Amino acid sequence: MQILFDTSVYENIRFGKLNATQAEIEQAARDANAHHFIMQLPHKYETIVGERGIQLSGGEKQRIALARALVKQPTFLLLDEATSALDSINEKIVQEALDRACKDRTTIVIAHRLTTIQNAHQIYVLDNGSVIEQGTHETLMTKEEGKYQSMVKCQQMERIDDDKDNILSMQKATEEEEKSILECSRLLSNSQTVDVNKQSSKTFKQRFVFLRLLSMNSPEWITILVGCMACILNGAGQPLFAFLLAKIVAVSDLPIKIFCKKD
Numbered sequence: 368m369q370i371l372f373d374t375s376v377y378e379n380i381r382f383g384k385l386n387a388t389q390a391e392i393e394q395a396a397r398d399a400n401a402h403h404f405i406m407q408l409p410h411k412y413e414t415i416v417g418e419r420g421i422q423l424s425g426g427e428k429q430r431i432a433l434a435r436a437l438v439k440q441p442t443f444l445l446l447d448e449a450t451s452a453l454d455s456i457n458e459k460i461v462q463e464a465l466d467r468a469c470k471d472r473t474t475i476v477i478a479h480r481l482t483t484i485q486n487a488h489q490i491y492v493l494d495n496g497s498v499i500e501q502g503t504h505e506t507l508m509t510k511e512e513g514k515y516q517s518m519v520k521c522q523q524m525e526r527i528d529d530d531k532d533n534i535l536s537m538q539k540a541t542e543e544e545e546k547s548i549l550e551c552s553r554l555l556s557n558s559q560t561v562d563v564n565k566q567s568s569k570t571f572k573q574r575f576v577f578l579r580l581l582s583m584n585s586p587e588w589i590t591i592l593v594g595c596m597a598c599i600l601n602g603a604g605q606p607l608f609a610f611l612l613a614k615i616v617a618v619s620d621l622p623i624k625i626f627c628k629k630d
Contacts, residue, residue, distance in 0.1 A: 370419065370432070371416050371419055371420030371423070371428055371431060371432065372416075373415065373416070373417055373418045373419075374415065374416070375410075375412065375413045375414060375415055375416070376405055376408070376411075376412050376413070376414050376416060376431060377389075377392060377412040377413060379416060379420075379431055379435060380392045380395060380396065380431060380434045380435045380438055381438070382435055383395070383434075383435035383436055383437070383438040383439050384438045384439040387438050387439075391438055392412070392434075392438060393412075395434040395435070395437045395438035396430075396431075396434045398434070398437050398464070398467055398468060399430045399431070399433040399434035399437055399464045399467075399468065400430055400460060400461070400463055400464035400467065401427070401430035401431055401433070401434050401464070404427055404430075405431075416428075416431070426460055426461055429461050430460070430461060430464055433461075433464055433465070433468060436468075437468055441472060442472050442473065443472065443473045443474075443475075444468065444469065444472055444473070444474045444475070445474075445475050445477075446465065446474065446475070446476045446477065446478075447477045462482065462483060465483070466486055469486075480522070481515075481518060481519050481522055482522075484504070485504045486504070487503070487504070488503065489501065489502070489503065490502060490503065490504060490507060490515065492507070492514050492515045494514060499514055500513055500514055500515050
């Protein structure tokens with residue numbers, strides 16, 4: 368399990384070699400296939416990774432931990448379950464970094480995920496603490512009913528099943544999302560149609576009620592006419608009063624000499 372500290376990417380790699388230079392740290396990151404994603408972080412090598420590297424993915428944490436091991440240029444490298452906790456995408460990226468890190472140095476890899484050791488010069492298969500098979504990947508795969516061959520085939524089948532499950536889950540999520548969008552569109556369309564119909568129906572009902580009231584009161588049309596005229600006169604009283612008052616005020620402001628008669 369990779370361990371990162373709540374400090375910057377630069378400091379996490381430098382813990383492998385306290386007197387390492389900036390160039391050495393960047394080269395170790397390149398060897399660990401980590402430089403590219405580090406340069407995409409908000410503050411690049413000065414980005415804080417959080418407690419136990421919580422700000423990073425599993426593959427990113429693994430590559431920074433590998434860079435920390437490579438910065439001191441070790442002649443011997445021991446990797447214990449380096450890709451066991453990674454998904455297939457991150458596993459491929461980390462595996463490329465491991466293959467690069469294993470060059471020009473003795474490397475011992477302990478792994479249950481056998482894709483990690485396929486490129487090893489020598490593979491030892493252990494069972495109950497004893498070596499039961501040894502050889503390269505190609506040699507061990509030729510042994511019919513061998514332990515290594517059966518484990519490889521079993522893991523390949525598990526990977527195929529996992530890929531199928533991932534594809535099915537993605538398809539299901541896509542279908543559910545499409546159904547949700549269609550349902551929202553249908554509900555919105557129905558809602559708009561209902562609103563328009565309700566508005567039209569409401570306007571029609573209001574008009575119909577007013578006409579019905581007029582028809583019911585047709586025998587009293589003279590009284591209604593007189594009442595309407597009285598309402599008009601009553602409503603016009605205030606504007607007329609305001610108009611006359613304004614005229615009176617305007618006349619009172621005229622110069623006095625206008626009203627004086629000449630002798």
